[in-house]
Amino acid sequence: MTVLRLAGLVKRFGANPVLRGIDLTVERGERIAILGASGSGKSTLLRCINFMELPDEGRVEFGGQVVGSERDGRRRYAERELTQIRRQVGMVFQHFNLFPHMTALGNVMEGPLTVLGQDRVQAEARGRAELARVGLADKADAYPAHLSGGQKQRVAIARALAMDPALLLFDEPTSALDPALVGEVLGTIRALAEDGRTMLLVTHELGFAYHVASRVLFLADGLIHEQGTPAEVLKEPRQAATRAFIASHKQFSL
Amino acid sequence: MYRWDFAPVAAHLDLLAIGLFNTLRLTGAALAFGVALGLGLALMRLSRRPWAAWPAGLVIEVFRTTPPLVQLFWFYFAAPLVVGVEMTPYLAALVTFSIQSAAFFAEVFRAGIESIERGQWDAARALGMNRGQALRRIVLPQAVKRMIPAFMERAIELMKTTTLVATISYADLLFAANEVSQKTFRPLETYTAVALAYFTVIYGASLLARRIELRLARSGEGTVG
Numbered sequence: 001m002t003v004l005r006l007a008g009l010v011k012r013f014g015a016n017p018v019l020r021g022i023d024l025t026v027e028r029g030e031r032i033a034i035l036g037a038s039g040s041g042k043s044t045l046l047r048c049i050n051f052m053e054l055p056d057e058g059r060v061e062f063g064g065q066v067v068g069s070e071r072d073g074r075r076r077y078a079e080r081e082l083t084q085i086r087r088q089v090g091m092v093f094q095h096f097n098l099f100p101h102m103t104a105l106g107n108v109m110e111g112p113l114t115v116l117g118q119d120r121v122q123a124e125a126r127g128r129a130e131l132a133r134v135g136l137a138d139k140a141d142a143y144p145a146h147l148s149g150g151q152k153q154r155v156a157i158a159r160a161l162a163m164d165p166a167l168l169l170f171d172e173p174t175s176a177l178d179p180a181l182v183g184e185v186l187g188t189i190r191a192l193a194e195d196g197r198t199m200l201l202v203t204h205e206l207g208f209a210y211h212v213a214s215r216v217l218f219l220a221d222g223l224i225h226e227q228g229t230p231a232e233v234l235k236e237p238r239q240a241a242t243r244a245f246i247a248s249h250k251q252f253s254l
Numbered sequence: 255m256y257r258w259d260f261a262p263v264a265a266h267l268d269l270l271a272i273g274l275f276n277t278l279r280l281t282g283a284a285l286a287f288g289v290a291l292g293l294g295l296a297l298m299r300l301s302r303r304p305w306a307a308w309p310a311g312l313v314i315e316v317f318r319t320t321p322p323l324v325q326l327f328w329f330y331f332a333a334p335l336v337v338g339v340e341m342t343p344y345l346a347a348l349v350t351f352s353i354q355s356a357a358f359f360a361e362v363f364r365a366g367i368e369s370i371e372r373g374q375w376d377a378a379r380a381l382g383m384n385r386g387q388a389l390r391r392i393v394l395p396q397a398v399k400r401m402i403p404a405f406m407e408r409a410i411e412l413m414k415t416t417t418l419v420a421t422i423s424y425a426d427l428l429f430a431a432n433e434v435s436q437k438t439f440r441p442l443e444t445y446t447a448v449a450l451a452y453f454t455v456i457y458g459a460s461l462l463a464r465r466i467e468l469r470l471a472r473s474g475e476g477t478v479g
């Protein structure tokens with residue numbers, strides 16, 4: 001079953017063409033690692049998928065439905081429709097973006113409560129279950145300010161999971177963490193992968209991508225420059241730019 | 255050497271008490287309307303639609319740049335002629351100070367909302383919240399905490415500014431003081447007592463505000479999540 005299909009996706013910021021025509025099909029259960037130099041448009045690609053940025057050209061199909069409607073040769077998006085899509089796509093950010101005025105449990109309950117309209121009892125049960133899944137059942141009442149970076153990111157993952165997303169987007173989820181805390185977050189993501197979740201993961205952790213991803217994309221010049229299995233892209237890259245990128249990650253050893 | 259005698263003033267304590275009550279009533283009501291109206295103006299001004307942003311900007315600038323006394327006279331003397339509604343002194347004062355506070359609070363709200371990191375909006379929208387939900391649940395609760403000092407400053411300023419209503423014969427504390435001092439021929443004692451009343455209320459309110467601020471600061475947030 002196809003979760004997501006992008007066709008000819010283009011995004012510009014002013015005169016800066018960040019994405020120049022991305023074609024991508026994501027099947028259920030796929031775990032796709034997205035690599036690329038800083039500024040190559042990885043975040044923009046994820047943000048176009050949940051419509052935090054509106055694509056300038058191209059088509060996004062979500063669950064078999066084309067998003068938006070064509071009028072005067074341009075694609076128009078109704079805010080209501082985009083909000084519906086975002087409810088089904090979870091996003092985890094580099095800087096966590098937890099809600100500082102709510103406890104860990106409050107953060108995780110917020111989606112079910114406000115967006116899905118669940119009652120408190122139901123939302124709390126769901127919130128506690130998701131916190132337990134990421135190993136933070138005992139931190140339910142802690143405010144974000146009192147959590148470590150790794151704990152914050154796991155709460156953020158639980159917050160996304162509480163919405164039952166059909167697709168999870170991770171944007172460099174470990175880049176803002178102390179090296180000592182990277183492992184616990186990667187462990188959580190790996191467990192989700194083993195559960196069969198569909199995910200797109202922007203990361204610089206090539207070793208993790210190698211072991212967990214089912215497919216690896218390398219983004220450059222606003223295009224998917226190279227893609228394939230982790231072994232193909234990471235061990236025997238065909239493109240010079242991919243080789244140079246991987247060589248620059250010296251700590252990467254398989 | 256002047257001989258202080260508060261007894262005649264104390265005999266008219268009821269007048270002063272009513273004056274104080276009227277001052278507090280006006281200040282409280284103007285603050286309440288001002289906050290609600292100010293939030294509305296701030297949201298209009300932050301709106302991407304020019305037909306909403308423009309009028310809000312105009313109201314805010316007009317009320318921030320004209321003297322309060324002029325505004326008060328305008329609503330009391332001019333509005334009945336222009337709009338055809340007769341205003342009691344209380345109503346004229348309430349309208350004036352409500353809109354004036356709203357103009358002030360609109361800017362405080364705007365600064366507060368704009369001070370919230372983009373990541374908070376991102377996280378709210380990524381969950382599937384619409385703009386209103388993101389504002390109500392995520393952005394405003396954080397912004398309001400940052401606004402408390404400005405809010406208190408305004409409340410204090412407003413309470414002092416309301417003394418202007420004595421000029422249109424609304425029986426506030428200052429108006430009562432005028433009366434009492436004329437009746438008792440004891441202006442020094444009267445105004446001393448009145449100053450003490452203002453001091454007590456305002457100082458008490460600022461102490462309370464400081465405690466609320468400390469309490470909120472301790473509840474763990476104020477740091478980026």
Ligand SMILES: Nc1ncnc2c1ncn2[C@@H]1O[C@H](COP(=O)(O)OP(=O)(O)O)[C@@H](O)[C@H]1O
Pocket residue numbers: 013016018036037038039040041042043044045
């Ligand atoms: N909101 C924005 N406005 C203008 N330019 C942007 C915006 N977001 C990203 N860009 C630009 O788009 C390019 C790609 O950014 P990004 O997608 O964040 O790259 P990456 O995540 O791969 O580092 C960069 O040149 C960046 O400056």
Ligand SMILES: [Mg+2]
Pocket residue numbers: 042043044171172
């Ligand atoms: Mg990025």
